[in-house]
Amino acid sequence: MSIHQSKGLEFPLIIVDVGSRFKKNQVKTSSLRFPKKGDKSSNLEDKIRPFSPLGVGDRNPKDRAFDDLTRLYFVAFSRAKDVLLLVGLNSSIDGYIANEKQINIPNVALGWKRDEQFVGFDQIYLI
Numbered sequence: 001m002s003i004h005q006s007k008g009l010e011f012p013l014i015i016v017d018v019g020s021r022f023k024k025n026q027v028k029t030s031s032l033r034f035p036k037k038g039d040k041s042s043n044l045e046d047k048i049r050p051f052s053p054l055g056v057g058d059r060n061p062k063d064r065a066f067d068d069l070t071r072l073y074f075v076a077f078s079r080a081k082d083v084l085l086l087v088g089l090n091s092s093i094d095g096y097i098a099n100e101k102q103i104n105i106p107n108v109a110l111g112w113k114r115d116e117q118f119v120g121f122d123q124i125y126l127i
Contacts, residue, residue, distance in 0.1 A: 003076045014080035016073075018109035019088025024096065025105045034106035034116075035065035042068075066114055073109045086110070086124075093126070 003016075022029055030036045038046070038061020045064070050056050059067075077084055086109070095104040106112040111120040 003072055006079050007075050010079055010081050012081050013083045013085065014076070015085045015087055016076045016109070017088065018073075018086045019092030019105070019107060022092050022105050022107065023089060024091075024098075025103050031065065033069075034108055034112060035062055035069060037062055037065070039065040039068070041065075063114075066108065069108050 006014075019033070022033055027036065031039050042061035042064040045057075046061060057064075088110075092105055092107060092110060095102055097103070104118070106116050106118075112118055
């Protein structure tokens, strides 16, 4: 079931894929895990909003993209009654080595803040 379909429902066990697509820290996947710029929705909103009664907004497109992604994961994570299982590749948590340098993969769903600082979770168990 998609995250949007699950809104308003609860289940004993929720499994959320938070990193099986992210083998490397690539620009093409950043909008799905850690936006570097506004997404299609926020860019369209910027083009249309000046012509609405709301007028021009005060939040930049990148912040709105982060807000949308944060809300999406909030809905996914809050569906669990008992257990929330996050699924992904080890590189999503541990990063990877490229050119003898440690590269991390920032991901909102795994506890990264907008300033690219890793906060993590209070209780997380790797299995």
